[in-house]
Amino acid sequence: MSKEKSTQLNIGVKSFISAIIVIFILMVAAYILTLLVPSGEYPRIEDAAGNILVDTDAGFSYTEGGIPFWKWLLSPILVLGAAGSGTLIAVIVFLLVIGGIFTALDRCGLIKYMLDRLAARFGAVRYRLLALTVLFFMALGALVGSFEECVPLVPIVVALAVNLGWDPLTGVGMSLLAVGCGFASGVANPFTVGVAQELAGLSMFSGAWLRLLAFVLIYLLLVTCLTLYAKKIERPVAKNPMEEAFTRNARLDRGAVCFVAILGFGILLVLASGFVSALRDFTLIIVAVTFLLAGIVATLISGMGGKALSKSALSGVVSILPAVFMILMASSIKYTLEEAKILDTLLHGAVEAADALPSWTVVLFIYLIVLVMNFFIPSGSAKAFMLIPLIVPMARVFDISAQLCVLAFAFGDGFSNVFYPTNPALLISLGLADVSYGKWFKWSWKFQLLNILLTSSILLFGLAVGYR
Numbered sequence: 001m002s003k004e005k006s007t008q009l010n011i012g013v014k015s016f017i018s019a020i021i022v023i024f025i026l027m028v029a030a031y032i033l034t035l036l037v038p039s040g041e042y043p044r045i046e047d048a049a050g051n052i053l054v055d056t057d058a059g060f061s062y063t064e065g066g067i068p069f070w071k072w073l074l075s076p077i078l079v080l081g082a083a084g085s086g087t088l089i090a091v092i093v094f095l096l097v098i099g100g101i102f103t104a105l106d107r108c109g110l111i112k113y114m115l116d117r118l119a120a121r122f123g124a125v126r127y128r129l130l131a132l133t134v135l136f137f138m139a140l141g142a143l144v145g146s147f148e149e150c151v152p153l154v155p156i157v158v159a160l161a162v163n164l165g166w167d168p169l170t171g172v173g174m175s176l177l178a179v180g181c182g183f184a185s186g187v188a189n190p191f192t193v194g195v196a197q198e199l200a201g202l203s204m205f206s207g208a209w210l211r212l213l214a215f216v217l218i219y220l221l222l223v224t225c226l227t228l229y230a231k232k233i234e235r236p237v238a239k240n241p242m243e244e245a246f247t248r249n250a251r252l253d254r255g256a257v258c259f260v261a262i263l264g265f266g267i268l269l270v271l272a273s274g275f276v277s278a279l280r281d282f283t284l285i286i287v288a289v290t291f292l293l294a295g296i297v298a299t300l301i302s303g304m305g306g307k308a309l310s311k312s313a314l315s316g317v318v319s320i321l322p323a324v325f326m327i328l329m330a331s332s333i334k335y336t337l338e339e340a341k342i343l344d345t346l347l348h349g350a351v352e353a354a355d356a357l358p359s360w361t362v363v364l365f366i367y368l369i370v371l372v373m374n375f376f377i378p379s380g381s382a383k384a385f386m387l388i389p390l391i392v393p394m395a396r397v398f399d400i401s402a403q404l405c406v407l408a409f410a411f412g413d414g415f416s417n418v419f420y421p422t423n424p425a426l427l428i429s430l431g432l433a434d435v436s437y438g439k440w441f442k443w444s445w446k447f448q449l450l451n452i453l454l455t456s457s458i459l460l461f462g463l464a465v466g467y468r
Helices: 013-036 069-073 075-081 085-107 110-144 148-163 168-185 190-199 208-233 250-272 277-301 306-339 343-356 359-376 380-397 402-418 424-432 437-464
Strands: 044-046 052-054
Touching: 013 069, 013 306, 013 424, 013 437, 052 380, 069 075, 075 085, 075 306, 085 110, 085 148, 085 277, 085 306, 085 424, 110 148, 110 168, 110 208, 110 250, 110 277, 148 168, 148 277, 148 424, 168 208, 168 402, 168 424, 168 437, 190 380, 190 402, 208 402, 208 437, 250 277, 277 306, 306 343, 306 359, 306 424, 343 359, 343 380, 359 380, 359 402, 359 437, 380 402, 402 424, 402 437, 424 437
Parallel strands: none
Antiparallel strands: 044 052
16 A cells, blocks of 8 residues: 555455455354254343343343344344444444545545655654554543544554555554553443443442553553564655655645544543543544544635535445445344343353352453453443343352452453454454455454463452452
8 A cells, every 4th residue: 555545445345355254154153053052041120320230139041032044134134123223323323424524535635645744754753653652542442441433543543554664454453453452451441440340339440550550561562562563564764754755735734733623622522531421421422523523624624615525425435335234244143142042041151160160260261251242242331231240249259359350351341342353343444444354363363362361460460469
């Protein structure tokens, strides 16, 4: 990919086909699982805040279940009418807004202009920029629980990485992988740690010292891995960027300032959501609206007319439709298992298996349970309501603190978000970067393995020092 190549958000054909094949295989596997695993469920109750929790006192029971073949076949469509589909619809609308506005920004020349300017400014210190970019995205995930909200920034960082002499994989690692790592460290993540601690009866964001230590260690691991890879595949850039043939354009400068200012205001609102609980349910909407507003204002100021803006935006929406199809297919896996009532059966089997384990391995087993459940249920808060009432009482039998359970939950929920093909944000980002899932798997599995070893060591350290 060269500087002259368009940055329009077109889903790459190879990446789309590879993702569709992987997801379809998983859909078939989910259907086969419904034929092999008996249906069962834990009763649910509603707490004082209106949240639906697992009723551990009532216990687990087997029940009638299963899903007809026709329902499985139509599950990518039926999922839109399922309970809790509001979030799925919001993600799809969010994605369409991104596709439309990004295409308009590309066609007016603003995206390429901003990237060329950044490359000219930071070419000589690009590894320092890499480290700062990773820190920025990890902080967004760790402090305010941003993940899907960062998708609009991923293709920009990918294009920047290419301009700086690296490749799209480096760009996805600097952005989406970084925000996923920050999200998992959960220093003050309201959607995983905050919800889980509330359900476990702990003070909000208590025990932050170990999560902060985890953040630092994971950051060092990620920056080291990215730097080693980037140095391996880097292309040379000018040692004196001021001598680059970059011509300033006053109109595009004004457009860039407006775009960064408006989008920056949106990011500040997202950051504020970490302290203002009323904003937490609207972060996706905030980013979508500010990105829409920033794109419209910036393109008009940069010289694009209203008619051309509308035409470009419509073209962008059409180009992003394959990603919508991928999201619906991926979401149908959870729908299939829930309709067949086997998710609770799988969870019940995992909880029973813990009784036969040595006490020191139980915290790692909890980590594993969350990793497995995250494959089917990407939402961190939804998993918290399902898992925390089950795993915290189980852990106390082995004298494992609720605080350590929450940390294991945060680790299990976060890292696999940027590895599992059932996560919509990962599918979208890989498609926009024109990176196939197979290529991403091959590139990221070593880091994921090192990360699991690191975070497992942190959990065992917490157990050894009596982390509470």
